[in-house]
Amino acid sequence: MNKSSKRFDQIYGEQAPESIPWNSLELPTSIYDLIKNKQIKACRAIDIGCGLGNYSRILSKMGFKMTGIDFSSVATEKAQKLADKELLSIEMYIRNVAKLLNDNAYYFTIAFNEEDDYFEGKGKFRETPTGSVLYFSNPNEIQKLFSPLFHILDLKNIAIPGKNGNHRAYYAFMQKKNAV
Numbered sequence: 001m002n003k004s005s006k007r008f009d010q011i012y013g014e015q016a017p018e019s020i021p022w023n024s025l026e027l028p029t030s031i032y033d034l035i036k037n038k039q040i041k042a043c044r045a046i047d048i049g050c051g052l053g054n055y056s057r058i059l060s061k062m063g064f065k066m067t068g069i070d071f072s073s074v075a076t077e078k079a080q081k082l083a084d085k086e087l088l089s090i091e092m093y094i095r096n097v098a099k100l101l102n103d104n105a106y107y108f109t110i111a112f113n114e115e116d117d118y119f120e121g122k123g124k125f126r127e128t129p130t131g132s133v134l135y136f137s138n139p140n141e142i143q144k145l146f147s148p149l150f151h152i153l154d155l156k157n158i159a160i161p162g163k164n165g166n167h168r169a170y171y172a173f174m175q176k177k178n179a180v
């Protein structure tokens with residue numbers, strides 16, 4: 001339990017799912033396309049930072065064997081109930097992702113694009129109405145951050161739908177290198 005996970009506990013505990021800015025019942029197009037183009041086939045997968053587990057439930061129905069992890073105990077408890085209600089076999093765990101990466105496993109991540117000057121203003125750090133602080137990045141930073149530990153298989157500039165319009169972001173599809 002740390003300061004950030006407490007803040008997320010508060011958001012998931014106090015707000016209705018539809019008023020949580022990132023909560024979406026649709027799978028992001030970029031993940032959907034990886035499956036449609038057969039770059040990823042149904043397999044065992046971890047939804048890291050699963051929140052209420054919406055993506056886990058969608059992927060489970062598409063044949064993936066899902067595990068959800070989130071450091072918010074409130075989110076994971078609600079996510080487990082939502083999965084159980086639909087009789088989906090998904091296990092949700094309270095974990096801090098920083099401690100859980102496997103060699104050779106594939107990871108998909110999204111970072112907001114610093115060139116988006118519509119989403120919460122401008123600059124590298126931007127505060128949202130929920131009080132969370134988001135970081136906005138660029139491809140050079142992403143390469144520099146991840147390349148010592150990951151093979152970056154794809155790094156793309158994409159649009160992701162938000163509640164009030166599209167946000168600009170980068171997606172990175174990566175494979176963890178072997179630890180030496």
Ligand SMILES: C[S@@+](CC[C@H](N)C(=O)[O-])C[C@H]1O[C@@H](n2cnc3c(N)ncnc32)[C@H](O)[C@@H]1O
Binds near residue numbers: 022055070
């Ligand atoms: C922007 S939300 C996205 C939630 C969900 N994937 C969705 O799209 O609805 C980010 C989630 O990551 C979780 N999170 C942030 N940092 C984390 C960490 N270090 N370990 C585990 N979960 C984390 C938060 O609790 C939150 O649920």
